[in-house]
Amino acid sequence: xxxxxxxxxxxxxxxxxxxxxxxxxxxxxxxxxxxxxxxxxxxxxxxxxxxxxxxxxxxxxxxxxxxxxxxxxxxxxxxxxxxxxxxxxxxxxxxxxxxxxxxxxxxxxxxxxxxxxxxxxxxxxxxxxxxxxxxxxxxxxxxxxxxxxxxxxxxxxxxxxxxxxxxxxxxxxxxxxxxxxxxxxxxxxxxxxxxxxxxxxxxxxxxxxxxxxxxxxxxxxxxxxxxxxxxxxxxxxxxxxxxxxxxxxxxxxxxxxxxxxxxxxxxxxxxx
Numbered sequence: 001x002x003x004x005x006x007x008x009x010x011x012x013x014x015x016x017x018x019x020x021x022x023x024x025x026x027x028x029x030x031x032x033x034x035x036x037x038x039x040x041x042x043x044x045x046x047x048x049x050x051x052x053x054x055x056x057x058x059x060x061x062x063x064x065x066x067x068x069x070x071x072x073x074x075x076x077x078x079x080x081x082x083x084x085x086x087x088x089x090x091x092x093x094x095x096x097x098x099x100x101x102x103x104x105x106x107x108x109x110x111x112x113x114x115x116x117x118x119x120x121x122x123x124x125x126x127x128x129x130x131x132x133x134x135x136x137x138x139x140x141x142x143x144x145x146x147x148x149x150x151x152x153x154x155x156x157x158x159x160x161x162x163x164x165x166x167x168x169x170x171x172x173x174x175x176x177x178x179x180x181x182x183x184x185x186x187x188x189x190x191x192x193x194x195x196x197x198x199x200x201x202x203x204x205x206x207x208x209x210x211x212x213x214x215x216x217x218x219x220x221x222x223x224x225x226x227x228x229x230x231x232x233x234x235x236x237x238x239x240x241x242x243x244x245x246x247x248x249x250x251x252x253x254x255x256x257x258x259x260x261x262x263x264x265x266x267x268x269x270x271x272x
Contacts, residue, residue, distance in 0.1 A: 013164045020080055070106045077113055086121040093117060108140045158187040182212035189221050198225050216242050216249045232264045
């Protein structure tokens with residue numbers, strides 16, 4: 001078994017070296033990359049399937065760390081994480097970061113993988129710290145920010161999620177991010193309204209509309225606030241705006257307008 005295991009280690013090492021060498025050639029680069037990646041994956045799958053956890057761990061510990069093998073370490077770590085063996089994935093990535101021979105340019109990538117491990121393990125504080133550390137990275141900063149937004153949404157920390165989302169809009173005019181900001185700001189408005197802080201809720205709802213003029217939810221929040229304030233005419237006008245924003249939400253707006261009429265009088269006299 002030891003001889004077979006040593007042969008396997010050798011073939012993986014050869015495959016990795018061949019893979020990297022072939023990537024250096026411009027000719028047929030894309031096709032070569034796909035074929036060689038599959039070859040390495042096949043050998044790794046053989047390793048995971050046929051050898052004990054201890055044997056695999058020994059292999060990981062003995063595998064050199066350099067620019068040619070980092071991707072192999074990361075593949076092994078991801079394999080563990082995808083299988084739900086998060087503790088082993090964390091160990092792989094922590095050990096990789098601790099190795100002084102790790103080329104510095106790979107450190108952000110490994111850090112992101114470790115943060116993903118912590119997220120999977122529910123260690124949100126540790127994941128948050130690593131993701132914040134990566135926020136300014138040119139290559140992995142955006143991915144870290146997106147993961148951080150998801151984390152804050154899980155924790156219902158809408159203000160923090162909004163702060164991170166705003167950093168993404170500074171260098172990126174992606175309309176989808178502004179829609180996300182509108183959604184997050186509406187969550188903050190609902191939170192304020194739940195505390196009967198109508199002034200803050202109204203301010204945030206209008207801010208959400210600044211991010212996304214078609215945000216029906218923000219308009220309905222304003223309608224709700226105006227009803228609480230007794231401003232029924234203005235509330236009715238807000239309800240009518242929904243038809244211009246998104247006709248698909250017309251039925252919901254009609255329901256609210258009908259309720260407004262039922263509780264506060266003739267809707268025809270309430271709106272302009």
